[in-house]
Amino acid sequence: MxxxxxxxxxxxxxxxxxxxxxxxxxxxxxxxxxxxxxxxxxxxxxxxxxxxxxxxxxxxxxxxxxxxxxxxxxxxxxxxxxxxxxxxxxxxxxxxxxxDADFDVSRPYEVPKRNFIKTNLSFPYGNNEPKDTIFANLNYNKLNEAVANAFDKKGKINKRTRSLLVIYKDKIIAEKYDTGFNKDSKILGWSMTKSITATLFGILQKEGKYDIYKPSPIPEWQNDERKIITTNDLLHMNSGLEWEENYSTICDATKMLFQAENMGKVQLEKPAAFKPNTHWNYSSGTTNLLSYILRNQFKTHQEYLDFWYSALIDKIGMNSMVVETDMAGNFVGSSYAWATTRDWAKFGLLYLHEGNWNGEQLFDKSWAKYVATPTQGSKGDYGAHFWLNAGGRYPDAPKDIYSANGFQGQKVFIIPSLDLVIVRMGLTEDAKFDVNGMLKGIIGSFK
Structure with missing residues (x-):
């Protein structure tokens, strides 16, 4: 015994x-x-x-x-x-x-200057409620059923959808929120923030201030094989730089997000593991490096902070959005943008209209095609900081769908062939939430 x-x-x-x-x-x-x-x-x-x-x-x-x-x-x-x-x-x-313990909470800091333009226009181009519009080619019973099916029935916690918004021809045709959430709730987009970061390069390129096809302007790379890596390679997650992104363990991504002072430098300091454009590897570090590169395009930190809002976020009325910073004061472009579901939808509409926002062209039309073109090695699943359906990830949805995606199933779908934007925010990934079924149901409601 x-x-x-x-x-x-x-x-x-x-x-x-x-x-x-x-x-x-x-x-x-x-x-x-x-x-x-x-x-x-x-x-x-x-x-x-x-x-x-x-x-x-x-x-x-x-x-x-x-x-x-x-x-x-x-x-x-x-x-x-x-x-x-x-x-x-x-x-x-x-x-x-x-x-961390070394951070000086009393240190002065700069904040973005915001410009909240008030208009008498209805959503999406103004602050007024959207106008009701009835479309003859839409079966509203089927649509409402598809939307309701994306949410948990009472007592269940499987699908965990927080909001679902469907916009057709710039009009909201369906909008539903889970208990505790509404149209004013700000929800973290996680990696949908990556698509925001990438868009700023499209804006700079249109303004003639940046060339994504030139080697990245990083002095630390100029004396080794990394000097040939272009911003285009970074936007496609095809730089060849070493990086591990595995949230089930301690990895480069988790150490960056929860320990690094300057998140942009983490990927910058990684060695080349492959030649550029030969090995696709999803990397949050790459996006924060892009944010770091953006910072260096401006003479002052204040200009950098303001640019994200004046050139894009507030320009299209995403006034609820807040992009969070790291300890060094740089935007965490990989992961930390918050906004209402309607404001996330505005971002999708900007791409649906190929960079045109109510008559003003923010980025060239070719940029929308650029981000939605499959990158080498991604099997049709990834473009330039946007996810694609070219490889048939969603078999019952059009192949031209592309989207901003985030952890736990945040999605802004852009569907050019149907003039649709669909936003789903929640707490479940594709493995538990039937994204294909949701898309099939919504698309199937059109006659």
Whole structure:
């Protein structure tokens, strides 16, 4: 009996040791994710701590964190069993930033200058409610059924759709929100932010201020094989630079998002693993490097901050949008843009109209074709910071669909052949949420 007790005790010790050995290194990332999520969700969208913990933070291991909000000083802290406490501070205009012990919270900082243009026009070109329009070629019963089917039935938490918006010929034909969300709710787009970042290069190129086909303007690369990497390669995730993006473990992406002071430098410092345009590899580090490159196109930090809003975001009335910054003050172009569902839809409409916004051409028409053209090695799934259907990912949807996609199933679909934009925001990936079925149902409602 004693022998059995000893064996069981030893096995338990080994089990505890193994869990501690494998989990402890992740605690910094767990508490970091949780603190950042709590701070952003609460201070940007006014969500309660309970709502964020049950929704955004309801992820395996992330739910181990214990969180606390300091309303007075605008920050959130998180730890796991009292270990590895992390802090995220909120600053109006910059959103929430995960900080380390060396960060000086009293240091002055610049914020983007916003220009909220008020008009008497209806959505999407103004601030008034959209006008009701009835289309004879649309079966509204089928459409409403398809939209309702994207949401969980009472008592279920499988699909976890938060909002679904369908726009046809610039008119909202369907709009639905889950409990706790509405048209004014700001929702994190995660990697849909990548498509925002890329668009700024299209705008600069139209203005004749940047050439994406020239080698990237990075001094640190000029004395090695990386000097031939172009911005075009970076936009296509085809730079050949070393990078690991695997959110189930500690990797380049997680260390960048939850530990780096200047996220743009993480990919910059990686060596070349392949020649450019020979090895497609999805990389959030690449997008933050692009944000870093954008910063260096301006003489002052204030100009860089303002450009994102004056040239694109506020230009098309995405006034709810907030793009968050890292500790160095640069926009986290890979992951951290928040906006209402309607404002995310405006971004899709800009591309549906090939860069034209109510008569003003923000980027060349060719840019819309450029981002929607498959890149080498992606099997038709990826263009230039947009996802594609050219490879048949969604078999019951048109091949010309392209989209801005984000973690947990954030989607802005642009469907040129049908004059449609569809936005779905939620908490489930394609593996659990039938995106193809949703598209099929919506598209099938047209006669």
């Amino acid at each position: 004693k022998k059995i007790v000893k064996v069981v005790g030893f096995a338990s010790f080994i089990g505890i040791f193994y869990i501690g050995f494998t989990t402890y290194p992740k605690l910094d990332l767990i508490s970091g994710f949780s603190a950042k999520s709590i701070a952003s969700g609460h201070f940007i969208d006014n969500r309660s701590q309970e709502m964020i913990e049950k929704g955004d933070n309801d992820i395996e291991m992330i739910d181990l964190a214990t969180n606390e909000i300091d309303q007075k000083d605008s920050f959130a802290t998180a730890s796991v069993y009292g270990l590895k406490e992390r802090k995220a501070i909120y600053r109006p205009g910059l959103g929430a930033t995960l900080i």
